[in-house]
Amino acid sequence: MRLLNRSAGQISKHRRGPLAGLVVLLLGLLLTGGLYAAFAPAQADETISSDEQIAQGRELFLVSCSFCHGQNGEGVRTENGNQLGPSLVGVGAAAVDFQVGTGRMPMAQPGAQAPQKTPTFTDEEIAALGAYVASLGPGPAIPDESDYSLEGMSDEERQAAITRGGQIFLTNCTACHNFEGSGGAMPRGGYAPKIRGVEPKYIYEALLTGPQNMPSFGNGDLSPEEKRDVIAYLGSLEDSPNYGGFALGGLGPVPEGLAAWVLGIGGLVGAAVWIAAHTTRTNKKKVDA
CATH class of the missing domain: 1.10.760.10 (Cytochrome c-like domain)
Known part of the structure; x- marks a missing residue:
C-alpha cells in the first residue's frame, strides 16, 4: 500500500513539473492538426x-x-x-x-x-x-442565385416584390431604359440597351457595378432585396399582356405618336382624297347623261 501511495505521489509530482504543460500543449496541437487534416482536406x-x-x-x-x-x-x-x-x-x-x-x-x-x-x-x-x-483589389463579388431568385416565395410575396420593383424601376431606370425596359438613345453615341429578356444574374451585376454610362447602385443605394424586386418586375413584363394593342416595340410616345400621324392621320387623309375623287367622277357622269 505504501508503494502504491509512493508511486502516485511521484506521478503527481511529475504532473506538476515544468515540462508537463509543454507536453500537454504539444499533444493537443498534434491532435488538432490530425483532426483538421482528416476532416478538412477539401478546404486545403x-x-x-x-x-x-x-x-x-x-x-x-x-x-x-x-x-x-x-x-x-x-x-x-x-x-x-x-x-x-x-x-x-x-x-x-x-x-x-x-x-x-x-x-x-x-x-x-x-x-x-x-x-x-x-x-x-x-x-x-x-x-x-x-x-x-x-x-x-476588393470589389463586388459575383452574386449567388439566392440573391436574385424568387424561388420559395408565395404568390402574395412574389406579387409584392413585383410591385416594389416596379416603383423602383419607374423612379430610377425609365429615363434611360424606357418604361418597358426596351432601351433608348443617349448623348455622345451611347445608348441604354434593352434589358427585357436578359438573364437575372446580369441585371443584378449591372445594378451592382454600373457598366458604361450606367450609374452603379451599391447595396447602400439599393439593397439586395430591392435589386431582386427590380428583377422580379422586369421578369413580369414578359408575361404581361399588352392591353393597348400593337406596342411598336414599347419604345414610348415618340414612335407611337409618329405612327399615329403617319399611319392614322395619313390614312384618313388618303381615304378622304379617294372619296372626293370618286364622288367627282360620279357627279361628272350624271352631268354628261
Missing part, C-alpha cells in the same frame, strides 16, 4: 485551386485585356490623354462576369458603347479572369 485543395485559377486568369488577361487595361489592370491612356481602357482595380469579379459573360469585352475597337455579342471565353475562363481581377 480549394485554396490551391484558387491560386491556380488566379494564375490562369492572369495569363488570359495579359493576352486579351492588357493592351487596353494595362499589364496590372491599372488602365491605359493615349498620348492625348484620352482613356483607352479604365483601371480594373476594385471593380470586382462581378464586373468581369457581366462584361465578359455578355460578350461586351473584349471590345473589337474602342467606342462610346460596348455592344452585347457572343462571349469569347468559356465559363471557366470567365471565372478565372474574374478571380484575377478580384485579386487586384
Whole structure:
C-alpha cells in the first residue's frame, strides 16, 4: 500500500513539473492538426485551386485585356490623354462576369458603347479572369442565385416584390431604359440597351457595378432585396399582356405618336382624297347623261 501511495505521489509530482504543460500543449496541437487534416482536406485543395485559377486568369488577361487595361489592370491612356481602357482595380469579379459573360469585352475597337455579342471565353475562363481581377483589389463579388431568385416565395410575396420593383424601376431606370425596359438613345453615341429578356444574374451585376454610362447602385443605394424586386418586375413584363394593342416595340410616345400621324392621320387623309375623287367622277357622269 505504501508503494502504491509512493508511486502516485511521484506521478503527481511529475504532473506538476515544468515540462508537463509543454507536453500537454504539444499533444493537443498534434491532435488538432490530425483532426483538421482528416476532416478538412477539401478546404486545403480549394485554396490551391484558387491560386491556380488566379494564375490562369492572369495569363488570359495579359493576352486579351492588357493592351487596353494595362499589364496590372491599372488602365491605359493615349498620348492625348484620352482613356483607352479604365483601371480594373476594385471593380470586382462581378464586373468581369457581366462584361465578359455578355460578350461586351473584349471590345473589337474602342467606342462610346460596348455592344452585347457572343462571349469569347468559356465559363471557366470567365471565372478565372474574374478571380484575377478580384485579386487586384476588393470589389463586388459575383452574386449567388439566392440573391436574385424568387424561388420559395408565395404568390402574395412574389406579387409584392413585383410591385416594389416596379416603383423602383419607374423612379430610377425609365429615363434611360424606357418604361418597358426596351432601351433608348443617349448623348455622345451611347445608348441604354434593352434589358427585357436578359438573364437575372446580369441585371443584378449591372445594378451592382454600373457598366458604361450606367450609374452603379451599391447595396447602400439599393439593397439586395430591392435589386431582386427590380428583377422580379422586369421578369413580369414578359408575361404581361399588352392591353393597348400593337406596342411598336414599347419604345414610348415618340414612335407611337409618329405612327399615329403617319399611319392614322395619313390614312384618313388618303381615304378622304379617294372619296372626293370618286364622288367627282360620279357627279361628272350624271352631268354628261
